Amino acid sequence: MDETLLRALTPAVIGILVRRGADFAAAEDAVQDSLVEAVRTWPDSPPRDPKGWLVAVAWRRFLDATRADASRRRREVRVETQPVPGPSETQDDTLDLYFLCAHPSLTPASAVALTLRAVGGLTTRQIARAYLVPEATMAQRISRAKRTVSGVRFDDPGDVATVLRVLYLVFNEGYSGDVDLAAEAIRLTRRLAAQIDDEEVAGLLALMLLHHARRPARVRPDGSLVPLAEQDRRLWDTRLITEGVHLLQQALARDRLGEFQAQAAVAALHADARTVDETDWVQIVGWYDELVRLTGSPVVRLNRAVAVGEADGARAGLAALAELPPSLPRYAAVAAYLHERDGDPVTAGRLYAEAARSAANLPERDHLTRQAARLHAAPRS
Incomplete structure (x- = not known):
């Protein structure tokens, strides 16, 4: 079969x-x-x-x-x-189905579920397992989404940006159970790229490939997370990196920069560095500046603070971080990292423990907890 x-x-x-x-x-x-x-x-x-x-x-x-x-x-x-x-x-109505399943009247969660079922061909049980929810719950979500879009005609105009956002949400869910959502998102984005000539579609596909290339090095055999700086870069998939960089270069050559192209450029700079010390953080800060201009997103500003800390020193990173609200997700983790880089392990340990309490998933919580324990156990000078 x-x-x-x-x-x-x-x-x-x-x-x-x-x-x-x-x-x-x-x-x-x-x-x-x-x-x-x-x-x-x-x-x-x-x-x-x-x-x-x-x-x-x-x-x-x-x-x-x-x-x-x-x-x-x-x-x-x-x-x-x-x-x-x-x-x-x-x-071939696949493109119309992308637009239908990413209809603005749907919640992001419903749009993702409907896309996986109608465009991806997954069963309700597979989608439920991937999202770790009961099958009945997922069935209700999909049923409500189908009722919402049933009156929408195929010839209604669609929004590519909304479709890309839904695919990006699928990719960021990673994988669990018998459905690899990251791989599924790549498959669906490839199909979209084959149907529509759009530089942001190419940018999103490049971004997915460049991130997916690092996947083999991201988790230890015991399931614990491996930070980017500690990853064995020999495990990265050079074939995916080459394809992602090629797609990105083609998209950037059209001189219509978008959010996903800029994110892919950051990922490409990480992929291009043979060691963490060779990372071009100055260029990465420049691309984050472009992302801030394009999106104004506080999450982008948070990531930019990390890059500034690497390019210009921890104090500069902490100054950039101070301009952001502490309520942002991962704010405490970023602050902990920068304080440790700045030579303040006590504050860093406290912030790592705080970040662990609000972590979004178990692997991240375990990683942050270990970071806090490491600093608490370290001898004080």
Whole structure:
């Protein structure tokens, strides 16, 4: 059973049903039923035309559901008399589905879940496992999202920036269970890049590849995090780095800088350094200045404070940090790092412990707790 093929065909099959007259929610349900049937029957009897098979089965499931609902009898007449197949059979609606699933009326969490299901072809159970929530909870989230967008037409204009934000959220979730969300985000972004010529799409794909290249070095065998400065750079995936840098260079050459291109430029400078001491922190500060100009984000300013501390010294980094509100996520961790660099282990240890208490996940909390313990155990001069 080729699950990759099934997931790749999912958006095209949904698009065909929608263009035949099904609303999005009904089409998506019918396609999921056809995927379940494919998993059950294809190993013993694989079809010559997988896409055609899925369309036929999904369309029958949709018609069966339509007949079962007396209140939709008039719609049944309309869809039954529509020519099958039609010219839409060869039309690729994947891009429209990206826009639909990233509709501004959806919450970020709902948009991510709907994208993974409708465009990614994942089951509700897989998505729930990836996000470590009960399947029933995820099913409700997806159901509400489908109802929200069911009235949206495919020819409504879409917002590329919103789609990219959703894909970025998927990537940042990392991985758990049997679904690698980082790899899934890369796969979906590749598909988007193949359909739309946009420098920010290329920038996001480059950013994902450059970050993903460092993944093998980020975690020790015991599951503990390895900070960037301590990573074994021989473990980085040079193939992904080369591809990411190439994509970034092509995007930057168009001279329409965007947020994801600037983030990718920072990641590329890290990837280009053979050792941590060779990192070009001055250039990194420059790219963070561009990101501040583009976004005004306080999180970007927080990351910039770290870069300033590396480029101009810990005191300069602490001065940049002092301009930001201490309520920012990871503020205490950044302050701890800069205070340690400035020769104040007592304050750094206290701040590491404070940061650990508010850490977003267990590996990060354990790392910060170990940093605090290390400084508390260190002899005082």
